[in-house]
Amino acid sequence: MTVRVRVERPPALEAAAGAERSGTERRWTDPALATVLLALPVAGLLELVLVRMFYRVGVYIPKDGPFRTVYAALTALGSYALDLASVLAAAALALLGIRAWRAGRTNAALALGAFLLSSVIVRVAGVEQLGPTARLTFGLAVVALAAPFVRGRAHPLRRVLVAVVAACFLLSSYAGLTADGVRLTGASTGGGVAAQLAAEWLVVAAALLALAAWVACDGPRAGPLLISAPPAGALLTGWWANGAVTGILVLWTVGLRLFLPVWLYALALWGFLAAALGWFRGHRHRSIGLVLVLVSGLLLGSTYAQAVGLVALALLSDGAATGGVPPLGREPPAAAWPVR
C-alpha cells in the first residue's frame, strides 16, 4: 500500500523558494536584515526602560551628588538608544520592503515603502501639514502585512493572534485618526477613547492567544512557563504594594491604563513572556516579534512606535507578506520551520 503524504509549505517558505528560483541574490540584505532584527529589540527595550521609565521617574527624584552623574549618563544612553532604535526600525522596514519586492510581494513592498515615505514627509513637513499621512499608510501596511498570514494556512491560533495584534494597531490608529479628522473636517467621528479601551482588551487577549498558540504549535515546556511566573507575580505584588506607581509605570512604558482587573494583566504578562521565551529556541523571530509588540506600545504615539509595530507584525506572521524572514541567530532557516 502506498501512502501519499502531502507536505504543505508555509507561505513564507513558498515565497522564499520562489525568490530562490528566480535567482535573486540576497548577498547582503539577508544578513543585514538579520542583524538589524536582532539589534532592534535590544535597543528598543533599552529605550523603553531608560527613556519611558527611568527618565520620567528620574525627574521627580532630587538629583544630588553622584546620582546626578548617573542620571545624566543613563538618560543620555536612553536618548541614544531611542535614536538607534528609530534608525534600526526604519532600516528593518526598508530591508523587509526590499525582500518583499524581490519575492514578488508588491503589495507589502508598496505599503511599507509608502509608510516609510510618509514618515519622512511628516517628519520634514510637520504633522500640522500632513498629520494623518503616516497613520493612513501605517493602517495600510498593517493590513498588507497581516492579511496574507491571516488568510494563509498556519495554525488557526497563530492566525488569530496576528489578526488580534493587527486589530489592536488599527484601533489605536483610529483613536489618532479621530483627532486628525477634527483637523480635516472640523467634525469628530467620536469613539476615539472607546477604541483605545477596546484595543487594551485585545492586548490582553493577544497575550493569552500567544501562549495558546505557542502551546498548540510547539507543545508546552516547563522552563518558559516557570520563568515567566515571577515577573507576573511581581506585577501583582507591585500593584498590591503600590498600585498607583505600578499603574503609572505601565501607562508610561506600554500605554496600558490597567482599567481591567489587574490579575488579568498579570495572567496576560505570564502568557506573553512564556510564549516569547518558548518560541526563542526554535522560532526566534516570533519571540522578537512579541518583544517588539511590547516596545511599540499601545498608543503608537510616534512614527517610531508605528515602525516597530510593523516589524513586529512582519515577524509574528513569519514574514508571510514579505517573502519570509532570514534566520535570526541560531534559528533554523525557514525551510526547517514546521507547518503549524
Add this chain to the structure above:
Amino acid sequence: MRRPRSRPGSLTLLLCAAAALFLTTTGTRLAASQEAVLTANETDEEVPAAEPWDPFWDGLPQIDIPVSAQTVTPPMGGRGSTMSARAVHDGQTLFLLVEWSDPSADRSLGRTEDFTDAVAVQFPAAGGTRVPAFCMGDPTAEVNIWQWRAAWQADVNRGYRGSVRHTYPNAVVDAYPFPDDPLFQPGLEADNPFSQTDRRSAVDNLIAGGFGTLTADPFAQVAGWGQWREGVWRVVFTRPLEVGREGNVRLRRDTWTDVAFAIWDGAAEERDGMKSVANFIALDVEPEPLGTGGFPEWPLLLVLGAWVAIATIVALDLPRAGR
C-alpha cells in the same frame, strides 16, 4: 546549512549606530510625533468668552481627551473618563473651552466637608528647556497652570458667600472680637488666594516646578467662565497671546506648544493631587481662519489621492498574496 555572512550585518549595524550618534549629537529625532493636536484657528467674530454654551462654541473642532486617575504622588485620586477641548484665537487672545461630564455641580467651599469642581490647563512655562513632566513640571522645565474653580465662579457671579453667616444662616454668634482688624484675618492680610472675598476672576494663574512648588502668580489677564448644564461643565479660559511675563506660557500665532488637563470632582471630595489628569497634547495656534481647517488643501488632496492609489493597488494584490 549556510549561515549569513557577518560582514554586511556588521556594516549595517555600524552605519545605523553612526546615524543614531549623529541624531543624538545634533538633537534631531528621526521619528515624528503622532500625538493628538488641538488646533486654535483664527476668527474675526466676537468670541462669547463668558457664554460657554453659546452656539459659537459648537462650531469649533473638538477633540476628545482621555483622562485617568492621578497616581504619581500622594494624595492620589481621580478616575478614568473623557473630556473634550476646543480652541480659537482672534489674533490677540486665546480662547480655550474644555468640557466634561459631572452629574453634580459643586460650587461651595464654605464648609469643611465641601469641595469644589474645578479644571486646570497646564502649559510649559516660558524659559523651560524641554517639555516638562506632565505632573506639575520639574525644576528645569516649569509649568504654567490656569485653574478654574466652580466656587470661585460662584463668588464672581453672586458675590462671596463662604462666610459663616452664609454657610450656617441659623448659627448665633454673640460677638466677634475685632471683626475688621486685619491682624485677626491673616489670610486676607497676606493675600492668600483662598481667602479672597472680592474675587474678579474664577481662574488662578499658577506656576510650578515640581511637586510642592505650586506658586500663585496673580495675573488679571488670565480669565475664565464656567457654566454647568444638565450634567456637563463647560469652561472657557482666555488669555492674551503675548504677555511677556516670566513663567507664563508663550503663545504666538503660527507656533506650537503643549497643553495638559486636569479635572476635580467636588462631590468625590477631590482636591489638590486627588484629580483626573490627561497627558500633554499639542496646541497649534494656527494663523489660518476658522472654517478652513488646519490643513492646506492641495497637499492634503495629494496625500489622500496617493493613499487611495496605493490602497487600491495593495487591495487588488491581497488575494494573490494570501495564496
